[in-house]
Amino acid sequence: MYVKFNPTALIPLGLLVTSAFSSPTFPQQQPLGPNDDLSAALRIHSKKPSVDAESLAATIETKNLLKRAYALYNIAKISELEFGHPTRVIGSKGHVATVEYVKRILSSLGGYYNVSEQVFPAVSGYIYESHLVIGHQVVDHRAMSLTPPTKNKDTVFAGVVAAKNDGCLESDFGEDAKGAIVLIERGSCPFGQKSENAGKAGAVAAVVYNNEPGSLSGTLGTPLEHHVATFGISREDALPILEKLKAGEEIDGSAYINSEVNVIKTKNVIAQTVLGDPDNCVMLGGHSDSVEEGPGVNDDGSGSMTLLEVAVQLTKFSVNNCVRFAWWSGEEEGLLGSTWYALHLTAEENQKIRLFMDYDMLASVNFAYQIYNATDAEGDPKGSEELRNFYIEGYKGLGVNYTFIPFDGRSDYVGFIEAGIPAGGVATGAEGIKTPEEVEMFGGKAGEWYDPCYHQLCDDLTNLDEKAWNVNARLVAKSVGKYAESFEGFPERTPEDAEVKAARKESAKKWKYRGNKLIM
Numbered sequence: 001m002y003v004k005f006n007p008t009a010l011i012p013l014g015l016l017v018t019s020a021f022s023s024p025t026f027p028q029q030q031p032l033g034p035n036d037d038l039s040a041a042l043r044i045h046s047k048k049p050s051v052d053a054e055s056l057a058a059t060i061e062t063k064n065l066l067k068r069a070y071a072l073y074n075i076a077k078i079s080e081l082e083f084g085h086p087t088r089v090i091g092s093k094g095h096v097a098t099v100e101y102v103k104r105i106l107s108s109l110g111g112y113y114n115v116s117e118q119v120f121p122a123v124s125g126y127i128y129e130s131h132l133v134i135g136h137q138v139v140d141h142r143a144m145s146l147t148p149p150t151k152n153k154d155t156v157f158a159g160v161v162a163a164k165n166d167g168c169l170e171s172d173f174g175e176d177a178k179g180a181i182v183l184i185e186r187g188s189c190p191f192g193q194k195s196e197n198a199g200k201a202g203a204v205a206a207v208v209y210n211n212e213p214g215s216l217s218g219t220l221g222t223p224l225e226h227h228v229a230t231f232g233i234s235r236e237d238a239l240p241i242l243e244k245l246k247a248g249e250e251i252d253g254s255a256y257i258n259s260e261v262n263v264i265k266t267k268n269v270i271a272q273t274v275l276g277d278p279d280n281c282v283m284l285g286g287h288s289d290s291v292e293e294g295p296g297v298n299d300d301g302s303g304s305m306t307l308l309e310v311a312v313q314l315t316k317f318s319v320n321n322c323v324r325f326a327w328w329s330g331e332e333e334g335l336l337g338s339t340w341y342a343l344h345l346t347a348e349e350n351q352k353i354r355l356f357m358d359y360d361m362l363a364s365v366n367f368a369y370q371i372y373n374a375t376d377a378e379g380d381p382k383g384s385e386e387l388r389n390f391y392i393e394g395y396k397g398l399g400v401n402y403t404f405i406p407f408d409g410r411s412d413y414v415g416f417i418e419a420g421i422p423a424g425g426v427a428t429g430a431e432g433i434k435t436p437e438e439v440e441m442f443g444g445k446a447g448e449w450y451d452p453c454y455h456q457l458c459d460d461l462t463n464l465d466e467k468a469w470n471v472n473a474r475l476v477a478k479s480v481g482k483y484a485e486s487f488e489g490f491p492e493r494t495p496e497d498a499e500v501k502a503a504r505k506e507s508a509k510k511w512k513y514r515g516n517k518l519i520m
């Protein structure tokens with residue numbers, strides 16, 4: 001089936017859509033190869049014992065998980081020639097090989113799964129060099145991710161002015177912004193919106209300063225037509241400049257960003273059991289890509305390889321409900337693959353997904369067992385809280401402690417929540433800092449990151465906690481086994497009314513992150 005991409009469709013923040021994407025058609029969910037053997041596969045697999053949570057969990061072995069991590073690390077090394085180090089970032093050979101590896105394993109399982117792929121456009125950006133001078137001061141800064149370069153990739157010299165208010169409205173930029181470098185305070189709306197408004201007013205560069213102590217590093221997200229070269233700087237550096245401007249002093253500056261923003265094609269892999277009620281699916285996902293900086297063995301090799309291992313083990317059983325696995329691409333660029341998928345579901349397909357479970361980072365070395373705190377009280381789609389409660393019981397059954405973490409935009413469940421599909425998940429922690437109380441609950445080191453190699457080169461084979469991985473892989477297996485067996489007691493899907501949708505959209509506007517990216 002081919003679906004022409006419709007640029008006027010709902011466009012959430014961070015999804016990559018500009019007019020540049022409207023021309024080519026992107027194959028939607030393309031089946032891989034013929035499925036003539038479908039009835040034979042059905043006949044064979046339906047004779048297998050019926051799955052349940054405990055039986056599937058019992059198939060998990062740490063050595064199988066490690067074998068997959070090892071394969072993945074070697075795959076990441078394919079990128080060394082181009083990047084100088086192992087990586088599975090989108091657009092790299094390592095990422096292409098990751099996707100091929102997943103597809104190859106799934107296609108070798110006797111027709112147990114219908115394996116398909118979904119190609120979509122993704123924006124990737126590189127910042128080569130940047131420089132910012134205000135007055136006679138070189139200013140410490142971070143160029144925002146996905147920023148366009150300054151004009152002609154050259155230094156621009158201009159007067160410095162301050163935007164009115166927080167730059168979220170076009171009217172916050174006066175005549176004086178034309179041809180100027182504009183200082184804008186962080187807050188109220190995404191960086192991308194501020195940059196767009198500055199660009200519309202004719203500014204040659206935008207400098208967003210923090211509204212809390214410390215430096216500022218974020219992303220402009222979805223490229224927009226009027227985005228200008230945009231920097232992030234600290235509040236401490238901005239205040240003296242603002243004071244001088246207020247006193248009527250004229251300040252000159254120069255700005256330079258050499259960057260590139262490219263649109264590439266990348267793909268999600270989807271595998272659905274041929275057995276099981278196709279109108280009632282349990283869906284789960286992990287991401288196949290890593291950041292550019294490293295091989296991503298924990299992020300999200302641990303999640304994506306758990307899914308693959310569970311998918312392999314599931315073939316020992318028959319299922320009552322359909323099980324759909326997803327390996328998302330472009331998570332690290334702002335949850336692109338999962339958002340694309342959820343956004344392009346027809347209303348009918350949407351209703352067939354009873355729940356979505358996100359598995360991103362399951363084996364952090366300084367781990368905590370974290371459950372996303374999805375609740376009815378927060379307006380999360382009905383069923384999300386029941387899933388959260390399942391994880392609580394699951395961890396109790398595995399004899400370990402757990403904590404709750406905010407369900408606020410940092411991984412691939414976002415698109416599903418936006419589409420009204422119940423969602424949740426577990427993780428072992430990224431760049432958060434472990435507390436002394438958590439050391440009592442889980443062991444490890446207080447005051448350090450849960451994953452000390454988060455988004456770094458050292459996210460390699462040494463960056464896995466085998467025990468945590470085993471516990472979480474068994475939990476994932478339980479979650480698949482349970483819902484593949486039955487949805488008894490789990491809320492039915494019903495189309496949500498517009499009011500509920502609007503309220504959720506409004507509350508999502510407060511989220512400062514999309515994936516790992518600070519957006520406002």
Ligand SMILES: *[C@@H]1O[C@H](CO)[C@@H](O)[C@H](O)[C@H]1NC(C)=O
Binds near residue numbers: 029035038115116
């Ligand atoms: C396999 O999945 C694709 C994508 O969802 C779908 O178009 C196709 O009809 C499915 N094939 C079978 C045999 O179920």
Ligand SMILES: *[C@@H]1O[C@H](CO)[C@@H](O)[C@H](O)[C@H]1NC(C)=O
Binds near residue numbers: 373375377378404405
């Ligand atoms: C989980 O969310 C609920 C509803 O918003 C809230 O009352 C509760 O305090 C949260 N729990 C934790 C541990 O954050």
Ligand SMILES: *[C@@H]1O[C@H](CO)[C@@H](O)[C@H](O)[C@H]1NC(C)=O
Binds near residue numbers: 399400401440442
């Ligand atoms: C759970 O946490 C408590 C402290 O809150 C600790 O005493 C106990 O040993 C922990 N249990 C396990 C299995 O780690």
Ligand SMILES: [Zn+2]
Binds near residue numbers: 300360361
């Ligand atoms: Zn991740």
